Amino acid sequence: MSCMYPFELKPLPYDYEALAPALDAQTLHFHHDKHLQTYVDNLNKVLAPYPEYQNLSLRSLLTRLESLPQPLCTGVRNNAGGVFNHQLYFDCMAPAQQSGKPSQCLQDAIQRDFGNLEQLLSQLKQAALGQFGSGWAWLVTTAEGTLSICSTPNQDVPNLCKFVPLLLVDVWEHAYYLGYQNRRADYFDAWTTLIHWSLVSNIYESRASFL
Numbered sequence: 001m002s003c004m005y006p007f008e009l010k011p012l013p014y015d016y017e018a019l020a021p022a023l024d025a026q027t028l029h030f031h032h033d034k035h036l037q038t039y040v041d042n043l044n045k046v047l048a049p050y051p052e053y054q055n056l057s058l059r060s061l062l063t064r065l066e067s068l069p070q071p072l073c074t075g076v077r078n079n080a081g082g083v084f085n086h087q088l089y090f091d092c093m094a095p096a097q098q099s100g101k102p103s104q105c106l107q108d109a110i111q112r113d114f115g116n117l118e119q120l121l122s123q124l125k126q127a128a129l130g131q132f133g134s135g136w137a138w139l140v141t142t143a144e145g146t147l148s149i150c151s152t153p154n155q156d157v158p159n160l161c162k163f164v165p166l167l168l169v170d171v172w173e174h175a176y177y178l179g180y181q182n183r184r185a186d187y188f189d190a191w192t193t194l195i196h197w198s199l200v201s202n203i204y205e206s207r208a209s210f211l
Contacts, residue, residue: 003057003058004054004055004056004057004058005044005047005053005054005055005056006044007040007043007044007058007083008040009032009033009036009037009040010087010090012028012032012090013090013091013094014093014094014095016028016029018094018095019093019095019096019194021190022096022190022191022193022194023093023176023179023190023191023194024178024179026178027175027176027178027179030174030178031086031170031174031175032086032090035082035086035174036082036083036086036087036090039078039079039082039083039086039155040079040083042075042078042079042082043075043076043079043080043082043083045075046071046072046075046076046079047072047075047076050069050072053068053072058080058083058084058087059084059160059210061076061080062076062077062080062081062084062157062160063160063161065077077155077156078154078155079155081154081155081156081157082155084157085136085155085157085168085170086170088165088167088168089136089168089169089170089175091196091199092167092168092195092196092199092200093191093194093195093196094194094195094196094198094199095194096193096194098196099193099194099195099196099197100196100197100198101197102117102197102200102201103197103198103201103202103204103205105201105204105205106197106200106201106204106205109141109145109146109147109204110147113146113147113148114147120139120147120149121192123149124137124139124149124167124169125137125185125188125189127149127150127151128151128169128171128184128188129184129185129188130151131151131153131171132153133153134153134154134171134172134173135151135152135153135154135156135171135172136151136152136156136168136169136170136171137149137150137151137168137169137171138150138151138152138158138165138166138167138168139165139166139167139168139200140158140163140164140165140166141163141164141166141204141207142162142163142164143164143207143208143211145204145207147166148163150163160210161211164203164204164207164210164211165203166200166203166204167195167200169188169191171184171188175187
């Protein structure tokens with residue numbers, strides 16, 4: 001699969017039924033096959049007239065937004081952000097029985113920066129529920145390993161020059177409306193049972209390679 005232009009839709013790392021009952025197969029088909037595919041297609045369309053930027057990865061495109069010409073900047077911000085965010089969102093979930101727990105290294109950081117895992121998830125939930133309209137709630141780390149939580153609107157990303165995203169929850173309504181309607185809090189609680197802690201831990205422990 002290409003990690004730069006032309007970008008391709010990355011397959012789900014599990015079956016469509018694997019996350020039920022927290023997330024049903026219909027939601028995953030709709031969210032991954034329709035919404036994410038649209039971001040991939042639109043990103044390729046906006047990059048097509050700009051061969052000088054086609055050798056950049058998603059992360060490189062998103063860290064260079066301010067230097068991109070208009071209207072490329074807006075198209076990349078919306079669509080590269082959409083691809084980047086969704087790929088991490090889908091990758092950071094696993095069937096509940098396989099979700100595991102944070103590594104000792106990550107557990108130590110969670111205890112230092114939040115007190116315990118329950119406090120981390122509580123603060124992440126506050127960020128998710130507090131995000132007005134569409135957007136994301138994130139767990140991020142600095143190069144030194146300090147953890148923090150933030151939220152972003154639309155398809156914006158945290159500052160990728162300063163932070164490595166570890167985990168994020170999608171609070172666009174299309175991520176949960178088929179199963180939860182307007183019950184964002186219920187969706188968040190169900191999503192926490194799917195967190196792929198092994199992957200999150202691996203990203204945390206190799207964070208220097210992302211900056």
